[in-house]
Amino acid sequence: MNHLLIISVIFFVLNANSNIDSKIKKTSSKLNTYSKNYKNINQKMAQNAKEILEQKLEISMQEKHLKNLKNELSQKEISYKVNTTELTNLKKSENSLKEDSEKLEQELVFTIAQSVSLSVILEEEYTTSEESLIEFEVLRAMLKNAKMKITELNDKFYINSKNIEDVNAQVSTLEVEIAIIDGKRKEMLNIQEKNKKDLKNLKVAKSSYKKELQKVLKKQDSLKTTLARLNIIKIDEIKKAKQEAERARAFNSNNIILDKNLPKVKKHGSSYQAIKTKKYRGLKTISPFSPYEITKKYGTYTDPIYGIKVFNESISLKPNKKNTKVKTVFNGKIIYADKTAVLDNIVIVEHKYGLHTIYANLSQISPNIKKGKKIKKGYTIGRVSDELIFEVTQKSFHINPVKLFQ
Template sequence: MKKYIFLFFFVFLLAHSDEITQKQKDIKENERIVKQLSKKLEDLAGEILDNEKNLKKIASEINLLNGKTLKLENSVKTQIKALEQLNNQNKDLLKNKNQIEGKLIDLIAKDFAYDLAIPQNYIESEDGIIALEIIGNLDKIFNEEFLKISKDYEDINKKIEDKENQIAVINTSLKEYKNQIDELRNLRKKQEVEIAKQKTDKEIYTRKLSSLQVQQQELRKTLNQLKIIQEKQEEKVVQKQEDNKEKNNIKQIGSSFQTSNVKRYVGAKTISPLESYTVKQQFGNYVDPIYNIKIYNENVVLKSTNPDAAVRNVLDGKIVFAKATPTLKKVVIVENKEGIHTIYAHLDKIAPGVKVGRNIKKGYIIGRVESDLTFEVTQKNYHINPLEMIR
């Protein structure tokens, strides 16, 4: 019974092995996509450019190998025919070799028979003398025939060796051809996989690029509504979007590029909104290397090194905005002294005590983020690089 259960289990696994392998591949690719989504825009762009070079290299290798394979293919048919002929010739030679070996054995046996001891009284007789003379002549004939057959045997062995060498050369050539066919097949499979990855990465990159623009536009709109930036800036963006509605998505992403009024921060350094982080997106101009689109980043993106990290208010001030938005998750804006506004976007949680109109101190916990925090600073219609402000 156990034997049948084991057999059933084995057959089941065998039948579903391809499905399991494919699911494992899908899981691995999904994990890769999640990883790509969390990368910096410029890092992802770098990977895409590197992969473009890799794809060109693979294509070049395929073309080179394809050329070699075609050359070999032209001679393969001839070589296969030659191999068949050589094998047939070799069979005939081996057959002849066996026949010669048989003749040699017969000669040796006959020679041995004539060399058997002859009685002394017979040797001294007249018949014996005649017999000895005949045997001597026969020995001479046997020796001559033996030498001839031995020479034939040596020649046929040499021919067999030559044929076997030719067969070995052709087999090596055919093996090389097969190896090149296998290598070509593997390269094409690799190319298909890399092209699929490249397509996915470009889609991710385009989405991230588009999302970045949408988020910046929403943030500008919010700042405009709060009279933190001039209204005409937002109007320019909207107008450009309307003018480019008929263009493709990539062009639409680049159509809203605008430089911002920027000034240096001259105040005292303050705390950072996150205790532990890396800078995922820098402030200022970014030229997209894939589509050559210019983007002006008016904020920085700080990636927390800890999940569910507390977000701290960096300067004393009053909360002027605190709510969830369609693309920026939860947003808190604080009005600070000397016309400064600090903007915290992509919050996963807003602290219960955060209410519009409330005054809060530096270091007050305004919310939490799982990973990325978008941090922006303005001063009287100018943008400031947030990294100049924080320690």
Template sequence: MKKCFWLFLFSFSILFANEIAQKQKDIKENERVVKQLSKKLEDLADEILENEKNLKKIANEINILSSKTSKLESSVRNQIKSLEQLNVQNKELLKNKNKIEGKLIDLIAKDFAYDLAIPKNYIESEDSIIVLEMIENLDKIFKDNFYQISKDYEDISKKIEEKQTQITIINTNLKSYKNQIDELKNLRKKQEQEIAKQRTDKEIYTRKLSNLQVQQQELRQTLNKLKIIKEKEEEKKVTQKIDEKKPSNNIKQVGSSYQTSSVKSYSGVKTIAPLESYIVKQKFGNYIDPIYNIKIYNENVVLKSNTANAAVRNVLDGKVVFAKATPTLKKVIIVENKNGIHTIYAHLDKIAPGVKVGRNIKKGYIIGRVESDLTFEVTQKNFHINPLEMIR
């Protein structure tokens, strides 16, 4: 009963340890996914392309190593057989060596016994002379036997040494083969992990790319409804004709927002940025996706705040014409400014209580807050302006 209890406890502890290890692995992967989601689209694309190169390199290393191990496999099988035979032969040689050692000891003992048989002060006689001659003859026989046995001992020792050298060489080869097999297993495991990472990164990238297109479409529709940006049929036809003449280079154009004729430079006075501390996560203008060869025209910039729950500032004096939550852009505020300029703030997490449609607000007024990314867009009389040209 006690043994069963300890066995159960041991099995439970192993299962529990495996579960903890799996959870730690899942947490680590989730942290990686969160990190990948927060990256710039182009940085994530660069990483995916770099991983593709890395995967090709790993695949090439696996092919080379697989070829090596395949060639060695038949040789290794033969070497294992040879090793077994050598071990048997070596065992037999060691037995013979021990026997020869026994014979040598026996000869030395007999030779020593005959030496003792002759006293130091013996009296010469006919019998003693005969005995002495017999001992001398025996001594010669012992010496001959001793020489032959010694030679046999030396030969067998050399054979044992040779066999041992062969055994060492084979063991070294087998160890090298095992190391190559282990390396191959590790490479295949690494390949599986990298493929899984690449699959996740591509899913994240595709989602981000799709979201970008959906969000741009929604923002354009909102601007169309408010009559801030109007799509002219003539413009669409001209753009279409120009694009038809251009070589495709396998690049797909996605989204109605791609209109190069709708862009103009900002000529006014520079103003404050909507965020106090930020980095530019997405730039204004053309973006050719290197993964799927999709061409997108970014009509806005994405500013990533360096602090959480950051205050969003109104960049120019104006009147609020739109302030509400949307399906994909979170909360959006649009401010009408002088000279036909409109400033658009999207992906807000909070809208300030004082921001209402129809209200006039000053430059620097806190219109809301963002946890991380702010989408900032500027238009002027049916043209898009690079927002980075406007801010200091």
């Protein structure tokens, strides 16, 4: 029965280790893939996501090590108890042997001294009287017995010393084995404590990341609503409702944090707008400002933490200094210029052939920029301190903004 139980435990642990190995491999693969492509979204968020994935990977490896330690300790638990009991008995035996050794040593010293004394006496000259001859024989017999006792005591002392050495060796072996198991128990407790702290840190990191992602999505939704209100794009309300429900499920899911295992990333719905990308075929123009760094690219990506599929209709351009002037990239007419709660200041310019350029997240709008005003290419429409959200549409189609000037 005990053998069946041990086999069942081993099978369970091996199966659990296999599952953890699979999750570690999956997350490693996902992390490697994501590391190559994370610049497709906001760089700060991307770095946070990368750190979260690395934290999950570390936690999974910790859990694998914990499984192995628990298995090893469970297998050695019986031997640990036996060894501890045996060690106690051996130490008692060792003390008893040491006491015997001290007694044998004292008796041996006394007998040797007696033998020496008898030898000295027998070397003296005796008269040939009958009494002296009897005394001589008695002393000689005593000396013979003393020598025999010395040999016997010496043998016992040697055997006792050998037994002490053997017991010492066994004690040392047991102490090492017990110390190894105690060390592994301490290691297991340390890893469990670290695991608890790492999970807490992961929960905090994921909560912060969630807020950032929701902020990005809120900005995106706000811009879509503004463009739809101006009849620049169309929104499919059914798809919008479906996506909002899918996002709510993803954000309310606790699997990533509380399960202590790696998340099963689900493919959630794409952006609620029926995204249609059109290739830009016009002449190259200027960028809204220069120099710039593209911190968010155009296109689809799946968020690595929540698995939400997002389409970036815009790009984000970061200036190298605050209050950088933002210029319109074509001749056109201002159809919208206002401050919003989510996207700060927005300017939308209408151009020929149904083309619109959208400049959002402006720190300020130029004082002379008003709705209905016609402006020339290169005209300053405002300033940006953080990142400019730049979007281009043409008759409900989206155009990759970088194609206009790169």
